[in-house]
Amino acid sequence: MLFPTPAHPDASALDDGERRRSWRELDERVRRLAHWLRDDLRLAPGSHVATLIGNRAEGVECVLAALCAGLWISPVNRHLRPEEIAHVLADSGARVVIADEAHVDAARAAGASEIVRAGDELERAISAASDAPLDPAGPAGGTMIYTSGTTGKPKGVRRAKPATLADGLVAWRRAGSAIGLDGSGPHLVTGPIYHAAPLLFAVYDLLNGAPMIVMPRWDERRALALLRERGVHHTHLVPTMFVRLLRLPDDERAAFAAPELHLVLHGAAPIAPSVKQRMIAWWGPALVEYWGGTESGVVTLVDSKDWLAHPGTVGRALPHWEVFAVDEAGRRLPTGETGALYSRHRDLAEPFVYHADAEKTARAYLEPGVLTLGDVGWVDADGCVYLCDRKSNVIISGGVNVYPAEVEQALIAHPAVADVGVFGIPDDEWGETVKAAVQLAAGYEPSAALEAAILDFARAHLAGYKVPRSIDWERELPRHPTGKLLVRQLRERYWQGRERRI
Known part of the structure; x- marks a missing residue:
């Protein structure tokens, strides 16, 4: 069956x-x-x-x-x-x-x-x-x-797959149960089914017995209605969806109740702590954050209670994974030091391959069973993993690393900022300087005064060298439907005609 x-x-x-x-x-x-x-x-x-x-x-x-x-x-x-x-x-x-x-x-x-x-x-x-x-x-x-x-x-x-259909059904059901997708009730699909997380999370839950409800496209009001009316137990959201939900009128948010909603998995993109805190205050302890990728599946997990005790963490490694940071030479770093994050699968020597690209596959592995998703971060003494940014996104200004995700999380807390992207642009003196692209919230118009106010707000929350030098106003930021910022499209206008990209 x-x-x-x-x-x-x-x-x-x-x-x-x-x-x-x-x-x-x-x-x-x-x-x-x-x-x-x-x-x-x-x-x-x-x-x-x-x-x-x-x-x-x-x-x-x-x-x-x-x-x-x-x-x-x-x-x-x-x-x-x-x-x-x-x-x-x-x-x-x-x-x-x-x-x-x-x-x-x-x-x-x-x-x-x-x-x-x-x-x-x-x-x-x-x-x-x-x-x-x-x-x-x-x-x-x-x-x-x-x-x-x-x-x-x-x-x-x-990804490595089971040998037989019988083995696969066991493995896929266990993968769901390990992250709370136990088939206990309806599962709402809010994202595109060509993406690994919304598709596979829903399939695992379905194989465990959860009815699947698929939204043709994201709409925050429709999502709230389905969560309430269909008695949804489990769903998966990305941070941009949370931001849009939180921008609904106060009376609509106050009227929402979904007592059967047990699990709201979220990941795929960084989340600002202020956004997550507001979501937990609204929806309670249903939020569970994960870190992983198409290559690895879920590597870490953290529930709302543990996250509030360790703000900013993406969780502890699941039992079949170990996570650690390494330096530029691939040497393991002590607890609390920042470096490239690697994940060791305790059972598989090759958890995944890139199709028809042995060279790219080899670059992803430090040694058999030890792979990187390209993220930079650290692991604390409690085993909690923290992310700084994608290695490819790091801005190097005057020899100092600036992590765009940290700057974005500070800026998104300003009431005028509906969406934001931060990236490095070329500078002959510093190598790169920090630039922000901002999509304004309804009711705000671009102006020099507003730019100054947003940058002053950033200075109150960030070290001076992390604060953007200037802001570009964008009608809408280019985002993948999964919520990932297409930062290359923002950077490219500044780097055209240059041999280097950092």
């Missing part, structure tokens, strides 16, 4: 607002899809398939079917440009792309060799496919999710 035996087989298992599947229907559809992929399309175990699809039920069903059919599946970021989609399809070797009507043209423009349309065409294929039971001893599949490509072409990430 793919799912724990439901008390009510005809109850909702998967609902995207337009399409609803009962547990009975979902089990049969996943079996038929798996047989269609393997038997009708003749995709051998270990082959690749891709989806280019919005947040809808078929996207989830295709992922489940690929896992059951022993295939690698790549849910493609639908916001990529055609040439980027073409790169993903060519790099992965996906022979078949399952696309919805809104993205068929993009798949065609990217040169997809075979496109199957979600809707009537896919439904005919499902109806005609075998509904025979799946072989639990057959090979397990896996997701090969492409990194967002904010610093170059997207790279496919293949």
